[in-house]
Every structure is written in structure tokens, then in C-alpha cells.
């Protein structure tokens with residue numbers, strides 16, 4: 289059985305809280321101007337104008353096929369827009385080298401890592417590649433300590449020597465998260481990261497992410513199908529519909545019956561979370 293991720297109350301260590309990200313306030317980390325993207329004759333994103341401030345946590349929501357993953361791929365630099373520009377810290381994204389981008393942006397998808405025959409600790413160490421020179425020397429002298437702390441935090445110590453192909457999907461996702469932490473990015477892009485996690489792990493994952501985000505000031509953009517998780521953990525939501533921005537705003541602004549009816553063609557009941565000041569959605573029968 290998977291061991292639960294512990295939420296630690298003690299003060300975070302210095303290695304984990306690399307505090308690069310407290311960039312100038314009101315200076316966007318990301319700026320998208322009039323972005324359009326097509327596959328063949330099909331336009332899948334159009335007229336995207338969006339800016340993300342350092343330290344924000346954004347959820348991208350919308351129906352299947354609305355362009356959420358494509359938008360993340362543009363932000364990750366793995367796909368290119370035909371029109372418009374994306375500025376990452378005021379510099380066109382396409383001017384960054386792959387190595388520079390790897391130091392800046394980490395991506396975690398829903399499947400985490402493929403079940404390869406690599407031990408967990410080696411996979412975590414791969415997160416340090418962008419910081420190593422050609423001799424394999426890490427520019428961070430305390431990188432071993434960083435990896436130890438990540439394993440400790442994510443309860444991976446007992447799995448350190450186990451190969452990925454002997455782990456469950458949920459355990460592999462935890463390793464993938466650890467690798468992303470080792471990468472010490474400024475921007476984390478998540479594509480439905482909780483899809484294959486059971487309900488308890490979904491919460492553990494989001495709590496963990498939330499803690500790390502608050503400690504480091506990292507900026508997070510997550511495609512999330514679960515609107516309740518999105519409302520609970522994101523500061524702001526961007527709703528896409530047919531490749532266009534339908535709305536951006538706080539969870540309270542988006543979790544409105546009229547908005548959800550237009551976006552997903554559902555009529556949910558919106559209730560208040562009993563513990564925190566966020567709306568939650570209950571599905572009703574049609």
C-alpha cells in the first residue's frame with residue numbers, strides 16, 4: 289500500500305526553499321499577446337491574451353478539446369504559435385535555449401514517468417541535469433542534500449533503490465513530482481497531474497504542491513478537470529472554450545451557475561466549502 293505523503297509542519301530546509309522567485313511585483317512572469325495556434329486547417333487556439341504574475345497559481349479549465357494542453361505546450365516551448373508572442377520574463381520564449389528553459393520551467397503530465405528500469409534516486413538526480421556541466425558537476429554544492437530532503441519529504445526514502453518499473457502509477461507520480469522539485473524551476477506546468485491518483489492522493493498531491501509553492505514563490509499553471517480542486521488550490525482560473533478565452537477570474541467568479549452552464553452545459557449546485565472560503569460544485573442529475 290502506498291504510504292501517505294506527510295504534510296510537515298516544521299520549518300522547511302534552505303535547500304528546498306531556494307528563493308529565486310520573489311521577482312519584482314507587478315511585472316508579469318509570462319505575457320501572451322494575441323496567440324493563435326492551428327493544426328493543419330484547424331485553429332485550436334485563437335486570440336489568447338493573458339498574463340501571469342510571479343507566484344500565482346492558475347488553473348486552466350474547460351471542456352475536452354478546448355485547447356488546454358495545447359496552451360501548456362506553447363508555454364513549455366514544445367509547440368510554437370503561428371501568431372502572437374509569448375514573453376517569459378520580458379524575453380520572447382523562443383529565444384531561450386533548451387537548457388535555459390529547463391532551468392526555468394518544469395512540466396509534469398498526468399502519466400508522470402514511464403515505467404523504466406531506473407532506480408528512484410537516479411531519476412530524481414536527473415532533475416539536476418540542467419545545472420550540471422559537461423563533467424556532471426552540479427553548480428549547487430548541496431545538491432545531494434537537496435535530493436535527500438526531497439526523498440524525505442515525499443516519503444521516497446524506502447523506495448530510493450527500487451526501479452520505476454516496480455512501482456505503482458501513484459508512486460511513480462510521486463517520483464515525477466520529486467524530479468520536478470529537484471529541477472528547482474521558477475514556473476511549473478502541470479497537465480492534469482492528479483488523473484491517476486486516488487482521492488486521498490489527489491489531496492496529498494495538491495497540499496504538497498501548495499506547501500512547496502508557498503515556500504518558494506514558484507509560479508504554477510495547472511490544467512485541472514476537477515473544478516473543486518481548482519477552486520480549492522488555485523488563486524485564479526482561466527476558462528477556455530473552443531480555443532478561445534471564455535473567462536478569467538477568481539474561483540468565486542468562475543464557479544457561478546451561469547458560467548458553468550455556458551462552459552460545460554451543466555447546471556450544478558454551488559455550495560460553500562465548510563472550512564475555507566471557496567465555492568465547491570455538486571453535480572445534479574440532468
Ligand SMILES: Nc1ncnc2c1ncn2[C@@H]1O[C@H](COP(=O)(O)OP(=O)(O)OP(=O)(O)O)[C@@H](O)[C@H]1O
Nearest residue numbers: 327328332350351352353354355356357358359511
Ligand atoms: N498534435 C495534434 N495534431 C492535430 N490536432 C491536435 C493535436 N493536438 C491537439 N489537437 C487538437 O487540438 C484541439 C485541442 O486539443 P487539446 O489537447 O489542447 O485540448 P484539451 O482541452 O487539452 O482537451 P482534453 O481536456 O480532452 O485533454 C483538439 O481538437 C485536438 O484534437
